[in-house]
Amino acid sequence: MTASETSASNGITEDIRSFIGIESDPVTYEIERHAVERFACAVGDPNPLYTDEIAARKSSYGGLIAPPTFVRSLLPGAYPKPYPEPFAHILDGGSEYRFHEPVRVGDRITVTRKIIDIFQKQGRLGTMLFRVSVISYVNQLGQVAASQTTTTITYGTGEKDLGIDGH
Amino acid sequence: MTVIDPGIGTPTLWFEDVVAGDELSELVKHPDTRQLVMYAGAAQDFVPIHYDLNVAQAAGHPTVIVHGALKSAWLAELIAGWMGPTGRLVELDVSYRAIDFPGGSATCFGKVTETRVEKGIGLVELEIGVRNPEGVVTTPGRALVALPIKASF
Numbered sequence: 001m002t003a004s005e006t007s008a009s010n011g012i013t014e015d016i017r018s019f020i021g022i023e024s025d026p027v028t029y030e031i032e033r034h035a036v037e038r039f040a041c042a043v044g045d046p047n048p049l050y051t052d053e054i055a056a057r058k059s060s061y062g063g064l065i066a067p068p069t070f071v072r073s074l075l076p077g078a079y080p081k082p083y084p085e086p087f088a089h090i091l092d093g094g095s096e097y098r099f100h101e102p103v104r105v106g107d108r109i110t111v112t113r114k115i116i117d118i119f120q121k122q123g124r125l126g127t128m129l130f131r132v133s134v135i136s137y138v139n140q141l142g143q144v145a146a147s148q149t150t151t152t153i154t155y156g157t158g159e160k161d162l163g164i165d166g167h
Numbered sequence: 168m169t170v171i172d173p174g175i176g177t178p179t180l181w182f183e184d185v186v187a188g189d190e191l192s193e194l195v196k197h198p199d200t201r202q203l204v205m206y207a208g209a210a211q212d213f214v215p216i217h218y219d220l221n222v223a224q225a226a227g228h229p230t231v232i233v234h235g236a237l238k239s240a241w242l243a244e245l246i247a248g249w250m251g252p253t254g255r256l257v258e259l260d261v262s263y264r265a266i267d268f269p270g271g272s273a274t275c276f277g278k279v280t281e282t283r284v285e286k287g288i289g290l291v292e293l294e295i296g297v298r299n300p301e302g303v304v305t306t307p308g309r310a311l312v313a314l315p316i317k318a319s320f
Contacts, residue, residue, distance in 0.1 A: 035209075042209035043240040044196065047247055059252045068243040068256050072236050073210045089226050090214055092235040094262035099255070161222045163214035 012120055012129070015084050019131075024113040025077035031107045036066045039073055064105040069095075071103060071137045071146050076113035087129055088160045093151030101145040108140040116149075125155040179251030182282065182289025182314040191277035191293070194245040198233050198269045206237045228266065235263035238273065238297045238306045245275040246293065250312050257290070258311035265305035267297065274298040277310070289316045 040050040048055035049065050056064045072095075103109060117132040135148045154162070203217050215222040216232055223231045239261045246256055267273050274297065281292040290313055297306035 038205075039209040039240075042202065042205035043237065043244060044202065045240065045244040045247075047244065049247075049252055061252075067240060068247075068259065069236065069240045072212075072239075075211050090216075092263055094235065094260070095239055096261075097239075097259040099257055099259070156226075158225070161215050161219075161226070163212075163216075 012118060013084075013086075016086070016118055016129075019079070019083060019115050020118055022079055022115050024079050024111075026110050026112045027075070027077040028108055028110045029074045031066060031103060031105050031109060033064060033105045035073065036064065036070060036105055039070050040067055043067065061102055061104070066103040066105070068097065068099055068146075071097075071109070071111075071135075071148065074109055074111045074137065076111050076135055085154060085160075085162065087127075087154035087156055088158045088162070089125075089154065089156040090162045091125075091153040091155070093130065093153045095151075096149040098147045099145075100147075101139060101143045103137070103139070103145050107145070109145060110138045112136050112138075123155075128153050128155045178253040178315045180249065180254060180314060182284075182291070182316045183318075185279055185282055185291055185314065187279050187281055189279040191245060191249040191295075194241060194248065194275040196241050196273045196275065198237070198267070198271075198273060200231060200269050203231060203233065203237070203269055206234055206240075210234070210236060212236065228268075230268055230270070233267040233269060233273070235261070235306070238263070238267065238275075239308075241273065241275050241297065242277075242295050242306075242308060242310070245277055245295065246310055246312060249277065250314060253315050255313040256310060257313055259308065260310070261295075261306060261308035263306055265299070265303060267299055267305050271300045273305075280309075284316070287316070287319060289314045 037051050050067055113133050113135045115133050119130050121128050131152045133150055136144055137146045139145045207217055217234055277293045277295040280294050283290050293310040295308045295310055296304045299305050
């Protein structure tokens with residue numbers, strides 16, 4: 001089943017369906033040493049490759065790198081038009097990461113997010129809207145350092161508590 | 168004088184030393200609300216269900232909930248600790264099936280399911296996950312890692 005067939009059979013609005021295939025504005029981040037440190041510290045990950053410059057320099061990487069899922073902190077930009085979120089609550093369904101090149105301290109990473117599918121399902125929380133996006137992280141050499149396919153689930157009515165949906 | 172650090176420069180795990188059925192040493196995390204706030208800041212994830220008790224309870228939870236992405240980060244830590252600095256994480260798939268809460272434990276586990284060589288690269292498939300204090304796997308996943316091959320060194 002193609003993405004559009006899935007969507008068409010699930011009763012989502014034309015307005016929402018029009019976001020399938022849409023891409024966010026690219027945003028470029030410089031990978032700062034302290035941002036990497038803060039991330040590793042928050043996770044509680046003591047790996048010296050992320051924080052110990054001397055140890056990292058002696059490693060096969062030749063310098064400090066970021067933890068694999070650090071790319072999560074590099075939020076994608078806005079879509080060309082505002083996404084008409086119909087539900088109030090948000091859940092993270094999961095992620096599929098592909099890592100091609102290490103993200104190094106000092107890299108400049110350009111982040112783009114593309115919505116590849118939107119569909120509705122009935123579940124334990126009632127009607128749930130699934131939005132599947134691929135986020136690509138491209139370094140200053142033009143290499144795709146990593147990609148993340150992420151599933152965002154929204155559901156329920158009432159006061160919205162979606163926060164900043166950069167993921 | 169150059170000090171050789173064997174812990175970071177030389178392979179600690181070779182492809183040849185891994186067989187299907189091998190289990191990774193478990194990584195046990197004890198998330199608290201402080202860690203969730205630290206992660207929210209570090210990851211720029213400000214969805215309030217992770218730090219605002221009223222929001223979490225209005226959504227039907229007893230308390231604030233652990234970020235799924237934090238569990239992914241722990242699984243990456245688990246794998247890096249096992250494979251050492253010369254292994255490479257290639258793929259990481261994580262599914263958030265159930266919610267974890269601060270104040271409990273989150274046990275990260277992994278097991279080798281397959282080994283193969285592709286284009287001279289030693290690849291290892293792992294089944295991974297996070298288990299809650301009740302023993303329920305809240306967060307199943309899989310990973311693919313590349314390990315150095317002795318014969319190629």
